[in-house]
Amino acid sequence: MLGLMQPWPLLCHKILDYAAAQHGQREIVSRSVEGPIVRTTWSGVRERALKVAQRLERDGFGLGDRIATLAWNTARHLEVWYGIMGVGAIYHTLNPRLFPDQIVWIMNHAEDRLLFVDLTFLPIVEKYCPSVTSVKKVVVLTDRAHMPQTSLPNAVPYEEWLAEADGDFSWKSFDENTAAGMCYTSGTTGDPKGVVYSHRSNVLHAMIAAMPDSMGISTRDTVLPVVPMFHANAWGLAQSCPMVGTKMVMPGGKMDGASIYELLDSEQVSFTAAVPTVWLMLLQHLEQTRKKLPYLKRVVIGGSACPRAITEKFQNDYDVEVIHAWGMTEMSPLGTLCTMKPEYDGLEGEARLGIQQKQGYAPFGVEMKVTDDDNREHPWDGKTFGRLKVRGPAVAGAYYGGASEEQFDTDGWFDTGDVAHIDAHGYMQITDRAKDVIKSGGEWISSIDLENLAVGHPDVAEAAVIGIHHAKWDERPLLVIVRKPGKEPAKEDILSFMQGKCAKWWMPDDVAFVAEIPHTATGKIQKITLREQFKDYRLPTDV
Numbered sequence: 001m002l003g004l005m006q007p008w009p010l011l012c013h014k015i016l017d018y019a020a021a022q023h024g025q026r027e028i029v030s031r032s033v034e035g036p037i038v039r040t041t042w043s044g045v046r047e048r049a050l051k052v053a054q055r056l057e058r059d060g061f062g063l064g065d066r067i068a069t070l071a072w073n074t075a076r077h078l079e080v081w082y083g084i085m086g087v088g089a090i091y092h093t094l095n096p097r098l099f100p101d102q103i104v105w106i107m108n109h110a111e112d113r114l115l116f117v118d119l120t121f122l123p124i125v126e127k128y129c130p131s132v133t134s135v136k137k138v139v140v141l142t143d144r145a146h147m148p149q150t151s152l153p154n155a156v157p158y159e160e161w162l163a164e165a166d167g168d169f170s171w172k173s174f175d176e177n178t179a180a181g182m183c184y185t186s187g188t189t190g191d192p193k194g195v196v197y198s199h200r201s202n203v204l205h206a207m208i209a210a211m212p213d214s215m216g217i218s219t220r221d222t223v224l225p226v227v228p229m230f231h232a233n234a235w236g237l238a239q240s241c242p243m244v245g246t247k248m249v250m251p252g253g254k255m256d257g258a259s260i261y262e263l264l265d266s267e268q269v270s271f272t273a274a275v276p277t278v279w280l281m282l283l284q285h286l287e288q289t290r291k292k293l294p295y296l297k298r299v300v301i302g303g304s305a306c307p308r309a310i311t312e313k314f315q316n317d318y319d320v321e322v323i324h325a326w327g328m329t330e331m332s333p334l335g336t337l338c339t340m341k342p343e344y345d346g347l348e349g350e351a352r353l354g355i356q357q358k359q360g361y362a363p364f365g366v367e368m369k370v371t372d373d374d375n376r377e378h379p380w381d382g383k384t385f386g387r388l389k390v391r392g393p394a395v396a397g398a399y400y401g402g403a404s405e406e407q408f409d410t411d412g413w414f415d416t417g418d419v420a421h422i423d424a425h426g427y428m429q430i431t432d433r434a435k436d437v438i439k440s441g442g443e444w445i446s447s448i449d450l451e452n453l454a455v456g457h458p459d460v461a462e463a464a465v466i467g468i469h470h471a472k473w474d475e476r477p478l479l480v481i482v483r484k485p486g487k488e489p490a491k492e493d494i495l496s497f498m499q500g501k502c503a504k505w506w507m508p509d510d511v512a513f514v515a516e517i518p519h520t521a522t523g524k525i526q527k528i529t530l531r532e533q534f535k536d537y538r539l540p541t542d543v
């Protein structure tokens with residue numbers, strides 16, 4: 001027997017309807033790409049999103065069409081997203097930090113038909129877009145007054161394009177499993193892989209993300225997503241915020257410490273989220289200017305492991321609670337968040353910071369396990385690490401076009417490619433990427449654990465650990481260090497600092513000093529390039 005409840009499909013544009021109905025006057029503040037701060041409301045965003053949908057339909061775009069966006073976080077980007085989804089088309093976020101030929105590859109693979117682009121990226125588009133033949137039109141996210149001369153024959157300014165619609169339009173209705181969005185993973189090896197979100201998965205993910213022990217946002221919050229919409233959906237905030245009716249502050253293209261501080265302060269932001277690099281810049285700015293953060297209450301930090309020093313500074317010096325989080329494009333993206341269970345009530349100081357180094361536990365909607373290479377599940381003992389696998393309603397079930405089928409098993413588990421352990425309270429800690437783990441004498445050494453230890457040394461700016469071929473052990477760790485400006489620590493200083501803080505056989509066999517460590521387009525250490533750089537390196541222990 002089926003239930004007798006209403007078949008109310010979980011469609012993304014219903015989130016915006018809700019925000020306009022219940023929180024219509026709540027503000028969306030954006031640092032515009034043209035410069036000034038601009039203000040609208042959830043009602044305003046909905047009104048214009050309806051116009052976007054109406055105009056798209058008039059131009060012949062609809063169900064299943066991939067529509068690309070190459071844009072910063074602004075209210076315009078939000079209204080474009082919802083307008084696209086409202087006609088059943090698919091927003092496809094492009095990451096401007098990728099190399100242009102990767103962007104072209106991705107657009108051709110997705111067969112994008114239309115592109116919305118911010119002024120910042122127009123020069124790239126002019127140069128490379130002609131190699132994407134599927135794109136019929138380019139809408140530049142600005143008005144006529146700011147529209148530059150362009151070599152693109154089919155480019156129009158957004159405001160002019162939009163003005164031709166009156167907004168007298170009804171959202172389309174369709175099955176909740178219809179595709180809503182698309183995002184390619186920026187893999188460090190091989191071609192990028194397309195993840196296709198559905199309306200249902202986006203709505204459920206937004207609910208999961210907003211729950212009290214996840215991000216825990218409320219209509220009383222003012223939320224600043226520094227994490228871009230073009231990378232992993234702004235961690236779901238573009239949907240969770242209207243779902244609970246928060247005020248939103250969009251940073252546009254300026255993510256330096258001073259610009260972020262200005263918005264945090266002038267808009268009285270209570271909640272924000274970004275990768276560690278952004279917070280390093282902000283903390284540096286605060287230190288230089290001796291400013292405080294009187295309004296900010298919580299900050300979510302993820303995308304790569306959050307250094308202990310960042311958590312400590314935010315909490316001890318600025319009274320801002322840090323929520324360490326882990327996720328990936330394939331998970332919409334949230335996987336775990338390190339909020340505190342009652343088991344940890346009363347935990348303070350170093351002990352609390354120790355727990356916060358973990359990536360946290362999974363909310364409802366994310367199942368998690370850690371296995372060995374033969375899919376045998378490891379105990380939740382907080383030390384046995386293996387392949388981290390996940391499943392849930394907002395986790396990818398396949399890649400677009402069927403790439404990398406081996407990552408999905410018949411029971412619906414997705415192999416994340418991360419290596420982790422889970423403790424008795426369910427808290428997961430990433431110890432490596434599967435391809436970065438160092439295999440020494442048949443045992444695994446976590447490169448991330450060693451990196452975290454090394455950056456604890458006061459003279460170390462950045463650290464990376466890679467496996468170097470070793471005749472006896474197969475691989476042994478090499479520690480690659482960028483020193484802080486003006487500091488000259490010797491190899492022995494760093495090794496003796498690490499001594500006793502990890503297993504003896506984990507200790508790096510050598511230390512190499514470099515001026516710079518290579519990073520990927522999304523700010524992660526590019527181990528593949530580093531391994532290439534050190535491919536002929538001979539460890540002193542390998543005799």
Ligand code: AMP
Pocket residue numbers: 185186232301302303304305306324325326327328329330333359416417418430433522
């Ligand atoms: P992306 O899909 O580009 O967001 O990358 C996802 C990957 O980033 C994950 O599979 C992890 O390897 C890494 N990652 C994300 N968050 C964290 C975190 N808090 N700690 C360590 N690694 C992380």
